[in-house]
Every structure is written in structure tokens, then in C-alpha cells.
Amino acid sequence: MLKNSITTSIFDLFKVGPGPSSSHTIGPMKAAYDFLREINKLPETIISDALSIHIHLYGSLSATGKGHGTDRAIVAGLSGWQPDACDPVKFTAILKDSSEKYPVNVLGNQVFINAENFFFEKGRYDSPHANTMVLRLLNGSEIILEHEYYSIGGGFIYRKGEKPDADETRQPRYSYASMKELKAHLEKEKISLTDFMIANEMALTGASRKEIERKIDTILDFMHKAVKRGLKDKHVLPGTIKLRRKAPLLYQKAKNLALTSDSFLIFLNAYCLAASEENAAGNIVVTAPTSGASGVIPGVTYLIKNHFHYSPQLMREGMLAAAAIGFLVKHNASISGAEMGCMGEIGSASAMAAAMLTYCATKNINAMEASAEIAIEHHLGMTCDPIGGYVQIPCIERNAMGAVKAYNAFLLATAGDSSLQKISLDSVIKVMKATGKDMSKKYKETSEAGLALSATEC
Ligand code: SF4
Known part of the structure; x- marks a missing residue:
């Protein structure tokens, strides 16, 4: 295979999901879902009453994330929803009531999040991509798990330290990049x-x-x-x-x-x-x-x-x-x-x-x-x-x-x-x-x- 070959699937490009923005809605939902899975791979010894989840949004996500429903999408992803199975009526109701808290499953225990867990970090971080989000699981002020995600458009995401489209297990029949x-x-x-x-x-x-x-x-x-x-x-x-x-x-x-x-x-x-x-x-x-x-x-x-x-x-x-x-x-x-x-x-x-x-x-x-x-x-x-x-x-x-x-x-x-x-x-x-x-x-x-x-x- 050519080193730089295209390995995207047709169904990664054409994806079913809720509007209004693939980079600000579908991507963040997928990132939050990934973070949920990562949390649930941790040992049970992390469980404590002081666990919390913080979500930091940078660049365009912090500038237009509210209007694009990024916070709703992240709550949905942390609740275990995936874009193609998302109920749009329930989805648009998320965070409408500021007093409502949403449970996140952490190894069979519930950690609650609401609007206060989001930090819109306008213009504060020089990240490799304009749509960057950092998700943290904390015990008090100690960081237990942190992942930085980039939402690169069309609902595609990758984590810090990975390369976009770096799935080397995927080999096309015909390698091409142009x-x-x-x-x-x-x-x-x-x-x-x-x-x-x-x-x-x-x-x-x-x-x-x-x-x-x-x-x-x-x-x-x-x-x-x-x-x-x-x-x-x-x-x-x-x-x-x-x-x-x-x-x-x-x-x-x-x-x-x-x-x-x-x-x-x-x-x-x-x-x-x-x-x-x-x-x-x-x-x-x-x-x-x-x-x-x-x-x-x-x-x-x-x-x-x-x-x-x-x-x-x-x-x-x-x-x-x-x-x-x-x-x-x-x-x-x-x-x-x-x-x-x-x-x-x-x-x-x-x-x-x-x-x-x-x-x-x-x-x-x-x-x-x-x-x-x-x-x-x-x-x-x-x-x-x-x-x-x-x-x-x-x-x-x-x-x-x-x-x-x-x-x-x-x-x-x-x-x-x-x-x-x-x-x-x-x-x-x-x-x-x-x-x-x-x-x-x-x-x-x-x-x-x-x-x-x-x-x-x-
Ligand atoms: S790129 Fe910007 S202006 Fe164009 S459709 Fe998307 S949000 Fe609207």
C-alpha cells in the first residue's frame, strides 16, 4: 500500500446522525462516547465519592459550540449514545433545564454532570486543530484520566498522539492519494x-x-x-x-x-x-x-x-x-x-x-x-x-x-x-x-x- 493512501470508508464519509454540525455535534458525541469507554477500562480502585468529569472546549468549539449543540452532544456521548441511534427529540431536550443532572456510568457507579462541568476556553490554547476538546476524569483535583480529542470535520475524530486515518489494519485494494x-x-x-x-x-x-x-x-x-x-x-x-x-x-x-x-x-x-x-x-x-x-x-x-x-x-x-x-x-x-x-x-x-x-x-x-x-x-x-x-x-x-x-x-x-x-x-x-x-x-x-x-x- 502507498504510505499515504486513502483508507476512508464510504460510510465514514456518509454518516447518519443528529444536526446541526458534524464537527461540533457528531464528532464531540463520538469523542465523549470514546472517553466513556476508556473510563470503564480503569480499575475499580479509582471509585470514590469525589469523582467528577470536566470538559474543556477550545478554538471553534468554544466559539460556536453552544449554538452548534456541542455541550448536548458531549452529554449524550457520555450517557452512552451514538450518533446513528440518537433520538433527536430527546437529544434537543438535553441541558434545556439547567438544574437537571445527567448520570455517567463509571464502572457501575454514577457520576453526574450538567452545564457547570463545561469550560468554554475561548482563545486560550494553541492546539494542533481548531476543534479541540479535553475530557478529564478527576478525583477531587487529581486527574485520573485525560484525553485530548480533535474533531476534524464530517464527524471524524482522533486522539492526541494518534494520526488521523491511521488505521493501518485497513488496506485498500487500490492505493491512491490523488x-x-x-x-x-x-x-x-x-x-x-x-x-x-x-x-x-x-x-x-x-x-x-x-x-x-x-x-x-x-x-x-x-x-x-x-x-x-x-x-x-x-x-x-x-x-x-x-x-x-x-x-x-x-x-x-x-x-x-x-x-x-x-x-x-x-x-x-x-x-x-x-x-x-x-x-x-x-x-x-x-x-x-x-x-x-x-x-x-x-x-x-x-x-x-x-x-x-x-x-x-x-x-x-x-x-x-x-x-x-x-x-x-x-x-x-x-x-x-x-x-x-x-x-x-x-x-x-x-x-x-x-x-x-x-x-x-x-x-x-x-x-x-x-x-x-x-x-x-x-x-x-x-x-x-x-x-x-x-x-x-x-x-x-x-x-x-x-x-x-x-x-x-x-x-x-x-x-x-x-x-x-x-x-x-x-x-x-x-x-x-x-x-x-x-x-x-x-x-x-x-x-x-x-x-x-x-x-x-x-
Ligand atoms: S462551513 Fe460555516 S457557513 Fe458553511 S455551512 Fe458550515 S457552519 Fe455554515
């Missing part, structure tokens, strides 16, 4: 992108082709359930902005205009808004590749299923094409808003959706690469500055815009000879990484600049 290497495999082996992606997933996870196809269908089902729920729900979204949902209105408008040229775009907007509004409400969505961007691919797949009537097999192939792009961005730049700004979230989702549309329509790998490149190119430098730290403004409409750009990227890429495209996908991902590095911290999910400063106007 689009150039991926295309070289297709050329040499004379296989389709679909077969390439399936062969790697089988090698990485041990799942059969049938199991993988079934899981993709389940992921699509979760995505489309979010769209359907969102098309009906007219409630105001949680949080201080008091933002009213818009998807049902747009959907109605699209149906009224069904015979006009605008209707196709209004339907697409409605579907993307519906899933994004479900995410903002803290309901169950699928990271694609993140929760903040969980409206783009559900909206596009809902459109191609219900308007283009694509077959289940074609939909699966489209999802695999989208995953291939998501892997490359995650591996060579980042899908985290806290590292890349919004180009890491909506930019990646838009590129994945563009690749899906193009691959489904043409099965041409050069055209697919060109469409993903175009989608990223036109998200470069996009800031992340959510108002009040809620994944609502600009996030919800930005999902719809990302989907529309994906569609246009597909049209642009397939209009001429895509093999003549001047900028490669690998190059634009490098530019994305460099741009994210240069971007001021204020524009990377801290809500300290840009649109976030117009909160008073809302």
Missing part, C-alpha cells in the same frame, strides 16, 4: 469508477458488494426522509435568530409553477433547504460530507430520483462518484469549516454533487473530474461566519446555492472537451488547502467576523 493516481488505476485495470470504489470498500471493510449497495440505499433513504420531513415542517428553527423555515413555501411555489422554466431550480432549492432546515433543527441527517453541508447531495439526489427518474443502480453509482471526490478533498485539504471556511463544507459538497451529476450522465471520468474542479474553483475563499453560531444563516441557503453551482459545474464541464480542462482537480484541492491556511481564524467557524457581526440586524 485523482491522477485514481485515473491511472482505472486506465491500467480497465475498470469503471464504480468497480474501483466497490473493490476498495470491500477490501477496507470486509463487506460484500451486496451489503455495500444495501448500505448506500439506506443512506439515500435517510437523506430523502430528511428532505420529505423538511418539505412539510413550517416551524420556527431553534435558537435566538427565530428563523422561519422556508422549504415548504418554496415547494408549494415550485408545484404552482411546474410548467415554467423556473420550476426545476425552485424544486432543487426546496429540496436542499428542506434537508438543511432539518439539520438546523437538530434532526437526523446524513453528513455529506458534513452536517452543515447536508442539504446539497440529498437535494440533488432527491431531484434526480424524482424528476430524472434515475434507477437505484445509477443513484448508487452517483453516490460512489461523490464519495471519490469527498475522499480526495478530505485527504488532501480538509472538509472542516474550522480549517477551510465554508469552501471546505459547501465547496466539497458542491464538488461531490457535480461529480455525481456528471458521472451519472456521462460515465466519463475526465468530465467528472472537470465538474468537481469547477465547483471547488468557484467556492475558493468562501468564509464560514454563521450568525450566532447557529447553522442557519448563511448555511441553509448556501446549501441550495452549492447545489445550483454543482448543476452548473456539470453543464460547464460537459459542454466541451473536458480533457482540455486547464486546472486539474488535484491542483485546485492544493489551492483550497493553501487558501484555508491563509484565511484569518475569524472566518473559520468562530462567528467573530463577516455575516456573524450582522446578528443584531436579524
Whole structure:
């Protein structure tokens, strides 16, 4: 295997869980769950009446963690919940009552936590990642166990001392770290992108082709359930902005205009808004590749299923094409808003959706690469500055815009000879990484600049 090969599973990229943010909700829940398991590996001799748990949040987690539900997610994880089995109604009720205490199982004993166990350490620690959390089990003031976790976007986490994606037990069938290497495999082996992606997933996870196809269908089902729920729900979204949902209105408008040229775009907007509004409400969505961007691919797949009537097999192939792009961005730049700004979230989702549309329509790998490149190119430098730290403004409409750009990227890429495209996908991902590095911290999910400063106007 190449030293630096991609070893991410499709189902690590597309994950079911509660909104509103994969890095601030799903990642912290997984970290807290991991910490719970670590606590319960300790010897029984640690049990004492003076045990307590402290949670310290740094960087973007301290800046926007409240609005993103990071504290709720950590309580849920310490209570033994996992994102894909999370009840969204119970989840959103956590910490609503400040007097309520939540039991954490420590070797069969209960240690209680509430809001006072959280420390939002704004700007106090120079950690290796913008989303850092430190969890401690204490006996009085003595630290019994401490782990530092990094939530790197899309719900992926790793502990201090580990490397992200360092699971060396996972060996892909085809090693690759760039689009150039991926295309070289297709050329040499004379296989389709679909077969390439399936062969790697089988090698990485041990799942059969049938199991993988079934899981993709389940992921699509979760995505489309979010769209359907969102098309009906007219409630105001949680949080201080008091933002009213818009998807049902747009959907109605699209149906009224069904015979006009605008209707196709209004339907697409409605579907993307519906899933994004479900995410903002803290309901169950699928990271694609993140929760903040969980409206783009559900909206596009809902459109191609219900308007283009694509077959289940074609939909699966489209999802695999989208995953291939998501892997490359995650591996060579980042899908985290806290590292890349919004180009890491909506930019990646838009590129994945563009690749899906193009691959489904043409099965041409050069055209697919060109469409993903175009989608990223036109998200470069996009800031992340959510108002009040809620994944609502600009996030919800930005999902719809990302989907529309994906569609246009597909049209642009397939209009001429895509093999003549001047900028490669690998190059634009490098530019994305460099741009994210240069971007001021204020524009990377801290809500300290840009649109976030117009909160008073809302
Ligand atoms: S602005 Fe973009 S990156 Fe930031 S929280 Fe919203 S969707 Fe995510």
C-alpha cells in the first residue's frame, strides 16, 4: 500500500446522525462516547465519592459550540449514545433545564454532570486543530484520566498522539492519494469508477458488494426522509435568530409553477433547504460530507430520483462518484469549516454533487473530474461566519446555492472537451488547502467576523 493512501470508508464519509454540525455535534458525541469507554477500562480502585468529569472546549468549539449543540452532544456521548441511534427529540431536550443532572456510568457507579462541568476556553490554547476538546476524569483535583480529542470535520475524530486515518489494519485494494493516481488505476485495470470504489470498500471493510449497495440505499433513504420531513415542517428553527423555515413555501411555489422554466431550480432549492432546515433543527441527517453541508447531495439526489427518474443502480453509482471526490478533498485539504471556511463544507459538497451529476450522465471520468474542479474553483475563499453560531444563516441557503453551482459545474464541464480542462482537480484541492491556511481564524467557524457581526440586524 502507498504510505499515504486513502483508507476512508464510504460510510465514514456518509454518516447518519443528529444536526446541526458534524464537527461540533457528531464528532464531540463520538469523542465523549470514546472517553466513556476508556473510563470503564480503569480499575475499580479509582471509585470514590469525589469523582467528577470536566470538559474543556477550545478554538471553534468554544466559539460556536453552544449554538452548534456541542455541550448536548458531549452529554449524550457520555450517557452512552451514538450518533446513528440518537433520538433527536430527546437529544434537543438535553441541558434545556439547567438544574437537571445527567448520570455517567463509571464502572457501575454514577457520576453526574450538567452545564457547570463545561469550560468554554475561548482563545486560550494553541492546539494542533481548531476543534479541540479535553475530557478529564478527576478525583477531587487529581486527574485520573485525560484525553485530548480533535474533531476534524464530517464527524471524524482522533486522539492526541494518534494520526488521523491511521488505521493501518485497513488496506485498500487500490492505493491512491490523488485523482491522477485514481485515473491511472482505472486506465491500467480497465475498470469503471464504480468497480474501483466497490473493490476498495470491500477490501477496507470486509463487506460484500451486496451489503455495500444495501448500505448506500439506506443512506439515500435517510437523506430523502430528511428532505420529505423538511418539505412539510413550517416551524420556527431553534435558537435566538427565530428563523422561519422556508422549504415548504418554496415547494408549494415550485408545484404552482411546474410548467415554467423556473420550476426545476425552485424544486432543487426546496429540496436542499428542506434537508438543511432539518439539520438546523437538530434532526437526523446524513453528513455529506458534513452536517452543515447536508442539504446539497440529498437535494440533488432527491431531484434526480424524482424528476430524472434515475434507477437505484445509477443513484448508487452517483453516490460512489461523490464519495471519490469527498475522499480526495478530505485527504488532501480538509472538509472542516474550522480549517477551510465554508469552501471546505459547501465547496466539497458542491464538488461531490457535480461529480455525481456528471458521472451519472456521462460515465466519463475526465468530465467528472472537470465538474468537481469547477465547483471547488468557484467556492475558493468562501468564509464560514454563521450568525450566532447557529447553522442557519448563511448555511441553509448556501446549501441550495452549492447545489445550483454543482448543476452548473456539470453543464460547464460537459459542454466541451473536458480533457482540455486547464486546472486539474488535484491542483485546485492544493489551492483550497493553501487558501484555508491563509484565511484569518475569524472566518473559520468562530462567528467573530463577516455575516456573524450582522446578528443584531436579524
Ligand atoms: S457557513 Fe458553511 S462551513 Fe460555516 S457552519 Fe455554515 S455551512 Fe458550515
